[in-house]
Amino acid sequence: MKPHGSGLSRRTALKAGALAALASVLAGRMAFADANAVAAELKKLYGDKPMAEGKIKLDVPEIAENGMVVPINVEVDSPMTEADHVKSVHIYAAGNPQPGVVSYTFTPACGKAAASTRMRLAQTQDIICVAEMSDGKLYTAKANVKVTIGGCGG
Amino acid sequence: MANKPTPRVRVPAKAAAGEMIEIKTLISHEMESGQRKDSKGEVIPRKILNKFTASFNGKPVFAADWHPAISANPYQAFFFKATESGEFTFTWKDDDGSEYVAKNKLTVG
Numbered sequence: 001m002k003p004h005g006s007g008l009s010r011r012t013a014l015k016a017g018a019l020a021a022l023a024s025v026l027a028g029r030m031a032f033a034d035a036n037a038v039a040a041e042l043k044k045l046y047g048d049k050p051m052a053e054g055k056i057k058l059d060v061p062e063i064a065e066n067g068m069v070v071p072i073n074v075e076v077d078s079p080m081t082e083a084d085h086v087k088s089v090h091i092y093a094a095g096n097p098q099p100g101v102v103s104y105t106f107t108p109a110c111g112k113a114a115a116s117t118r119m120r121l122a123q124t125q126d127i128i129c130v131a132e133m134s135d136g137k138l139y140t141a142k143a144n145v146k147v148t149i150g151g152c153g154g
Numbered sequence: 155m156a157n158k159p160t161p162r163v164r165v166p167a168k169a170a171a172g173e174m175i176e177i178k179t180l181i182s183h184e185m186e187s188g189q190r191k192d193s194k195g196e197v198i199p200r201k202i203l204n205k206f207t208a209s210f211n212g213k214p215v216f217a218a219d220w221h222p223a224i225s226a227n228p229y230q231a232f233f234f235k236a237t238e239s240g241e242f243t244f245t246w247k248d249d250d251g252s253e254y255v256a257k258n259k260l261t262v263g
Binding site for chain 1: 221
């Protein structure tokens with residue numbers, strides 16, 4: 001596959017996506033992670049600590065035409081002061097070969113616990129986000145992304 | 155990739171004290187996931203940028219640990235609360251041990 005330059009056209013992007021989809025079909029049954037793998041990762045980090053819903057705004061597209069580049073924006077509601085801030089945010093994709101996507105470390109200097117990036121998704125799946133506050137409290141959020149393979153707009 | 159990864163960073167040159175600014179970064183890198191196979195059916199070894207860090211006047215501001223699920227030519231945006239003038243240092247760490255660095259100045263006032 002050609003390296004993706006900055007002048008990546010829509011056509012090459014789609015072609016790359018289609019090729020990747022085809023490759024994954026040809027590779028047969030690849031081992032995919034599932035919700036259990038995400039739970040195992042979280043257990044390693046935080047043990048059995050309870051997690052509350054809320055505080056997190058997880059912004060992902062409902063339908064991603066190209067699983068190679070899926071924008072993800074996460075924002076955690078916090079004053080971001082020395083005494084009360086978001087320490088870290090972990091993002092997992094439950095249906096990828098490996099569950100980890102990204103782990104962010106925030107400081108009060110950020111002023112706002114928000115970050116955006118782009119990720120790869122192998123198939124339609126849940127995105128799981130966990131935020132750790134400076135007082136040790138954990139919050140979680142979940143969103144589903146439908147990945148259309150072949151770009152037929154399923 | 156034959157080309158050396160080139161970072162591109164967008165930081166406003168000036169900000170008012172207390173203003174929240176958004177920093178956008180992009181670096182050219184294939185982010186080989188270690189999942190793909192070449193034409194001979196052999197796995198292409200993983201080679202990704204695994205860590206991005208941002209610091210201001212030497213103090214850490216933001217960090218991201220990237221996994222293979224991050225897209226090629228990784229983009230990362232985050233926020234910073236401007237309080238004083240200074241310089242940002244952005245660092246990307248590669249699986250092969252190399253480091254790519256970009257620096258940007260910010261004037262507050």
